[in-house]
Amino acid sequence: MKIPFSLTVNGKPVSTEIEPRALLVEFLRGPLQLTGTHVGCDTAQCGACTVLVDGKPMKSCNMLAIQAQGANVTTIEGLAQGDALHPMQAAFRKHHGLQCGFCTPGMVLSAVGLAGQVKQPSEAQIREALDGNFCRCTGYHNIVKAVQEGLADMTA
Amino acid sequence: MQPFAYSEPTTLAKATGAAAANADSRYLAGGQSLIAAMKLGLSAPAELVDLARLPELRGIKVEGNGAALTVGAMTPHAEVAASMEVGARIAALAALAGGIGDRQVRNRGTLGGSLANDDPAADYPAAVLGLAATVNTNKRQIAADDFFKGLFETALAPGELIMSVTFPVPKKAAYRKFRNPASRFALVGVFVAQTAQGPRVAVTGAGSRGVFRVKSMEQALARDWSAKALESILVPASELQSDLHASAEYRAHLVGVLAQRAVAEA
């Protein structure tokens, strides 16, 4: 049986009805057509489906949509302002922090969620913080550089 | 996933009432273990009772002039890891919480969910047993020594709700975990504590019946709190798990090494 469901996605209020068993990622990619959120493993391992829920990175394949009732959800589509990339996206582009791009939406949101948590995190702290995001292409080196600069630019 | 009914009660009485009314219901905390199990068809409850709207289940309180900390069942791992109260009084507990899974998991997963689930490789059971904590439910207080009953088994009765856990502040404590690099769970984890009642050593990830205490190590530490005191003590491999990640003999070796490192660090 469907139940009423309201939340804010990328700054816009959404009010609808959903099946309790719908995963958050299914709701985002299906009815909302926000297909930038990727499904890699579908078993809470890879982090490709990471979105921000009330500013905190979470794996949208491992939570029910209804668990985001009333929350503020940010997906990759919510970062850029028109044609202007978000500082974290711009840093990923500048530092070649992506190759195939499959992991990138989750990686970028996980990184954005770090802002304000630690001042100027070290390389080791960034690697540790991105523990839940797998990339099969880049070897992480450029991702870490991008995150360092992206975080600095976000607070600049 | 099988269809199920869903409720998000706003009072404790409604939550426990909903669980009592349907034997096929389950509480939903962070969902980090339960949703994964439901997706795989390993669990198919008819009803989920979401605990998210019960603020009384969340938060960290300092008790009795700092003699103990009470952590609400719905407190996420990330909150325990970042808590100044926990860091100042039981740094080993904050560090343990900060080493569970990854950041995304720590933002959702909760203390109560981890304990009710009682995964044999989970981290929190080692702290609860190692610190002689008390699990407070809607019905009673359960001592750590009576709470864990085996693999994914606890003393909780059907519908019994974990409200919080009270951790006595130890004189010193440390947790050392050898992480399974794929799952992030403990291949072996050892929690040591010097408590008011003497030393305690609790091991997770290794036991064939779940988390357990190593009394021989506790006795040695009571005589001499040093890593050296543990050097000659072996945990019998016959009581440990063997799986594709590690043999029982390797786990036995790790218990010794990690216990010594934890004592040195505490």
Ligand SMILES: Cc1cc2nc3c(=O)[nH]c(=O)nc-3n(C[C@H](O)[C@H](O)[C@H](O)COP(=O)(O)OP(=O)(O)OC[C@H]3O[C@@H](n4cnc5c(N)ncnc54)[C@H](O)[C@@H]3O)c2cc1C
């Ligand atoms: C990728 C990944 C890595 C992980 N790594 C680790 C790790 O390294 N170490 C580790 O310890 N854990 C790890 N976990 C598990 C994680 O800590 C879970 O959050 C935890 O085991 C369950 O907590 P939850 O709040 O998500 O509970 P849920 O999944 O919501 O619930 C789990 C069970 O507990 C019951 N329950 C929940 N709350 C209560 C309550 N208050 N009273 C009674 N019953 C209740 C539920 O009905 C259910 O049966 C990992 C999980 C994932 C997905």
Ligand code: FES
């Ligand atoms: S798709 Fe969600 S963690 Fe991999």
Ligand code: FES
């Ligand atoms: S860029 Fe291909 S998986 Fe990360």
